[in-house]
Amino acid sequence: IQDGVNETVGMLLAGGIKVWMLTGDSRETAIITAQVCGLSDRETSIIGLNPLISGPSMLKKELHRLYSKIQHKIQTDPDYRYLLAVD
Secondary structure, eight states: OOTTHHHHHHHHHHTTOOOOOOOOSOHHHHHHHHHHTTSOOTTSEEEEEOTTTSOHHHHHHHHHHHHHHHHHHHHHOTTOOEEEEEO
16 A cells, blocks of 8 residues: 555545445455555445356346445444445
8 A cells, every 4th residue: 555545545535525446356355455545444344245156137136135235224324334345
């Protein structure tokens, strides 16, 4: 992680800006990187998704289920933080 990343991410989040991280790393490496740069912490829910395990119809159902779950959590807790790790 480059110098200043934690501070920059912190300022973006404090300013209400949604931050996404896209990486080609493994799930484990991506989660650690998100923690190191301040995108997630111990309070962050980690949601895993592996689109290769199921076919397109099952993936679509799973995405809808996750979307509904996340929307519900956000409505009940506006500070809800999650990390979606896609293999």
